[in-house]
Amino acid sequence: AQRVTQPEKLLSVFKGAPVELKCNYSYSGSPELFWYVQYSRQRLQLLLRHISRESIKGFTADLNKGETSFHLKKPFAQEEDSAMYYCALSGRDSGYALNFGKGTSLLVTP
Amino acid sequence: GAGVSQSPSNKVTEKGKDVELRCDPISGHTALYWYRQSLGQGLEFLIYFQGNSAPDKSGLPSDRFSAERTGGSVSTLTIQRTQQEDSAVYLCASSPARNYGYTFGSGTRLTVV
Known part of the structure; x- marks a missing residue:
């Protein structure tokens, strides 16, 4: 069975501090991993795909197959990063429909 | 269209009634x-x-839940005999292919009273 775990419901950091949002997964094959973000009163939107190996808004995420993790990181948090972040997994077992974690609410305070 | 469109944006219904939620995906998204x-x-x-x-x-x-997609485009999610536990935001998303990033609609907030 596949599962996505985001252990922190809420993460609060100061502006300029590094931030890491944790995501762990369980999947027997080769998954595709994603991070989605939902800013206040906006629709859910794609932030990163692991296969793209890109940096968006200063965020990066590395797939660690050994630790089955896909943590989202940013070296210097900004107040506008405050949002709800969802880690998601896609794979053949789910027919490729995304399986989302329960989300982490990031609050960046000045 | 430019994005995924969902209607209605809000729906309040009485327990036991049926509701239909509509989704217009991005053109060409399979x-x-x-x-x-x-x-x-x-x-x-x-x-x-x-x-x-x-x-x-x-x-x-x-x-009680069913959905259809007509002509490979518009989709309707139907909930029959709604219950209070059905209250939630119902989100629709489309993508050009599987394993590709989704584009989400703004959702329909369903409240069953």
């Missing part, structure tokens, strides 16, 4: 998904349409 977002529960997968293939209905919580 994959369409329905999710339910509840407070504290994250996003729960409901159903997935891919091209002309039979839909993946494995996430539908009960036989």
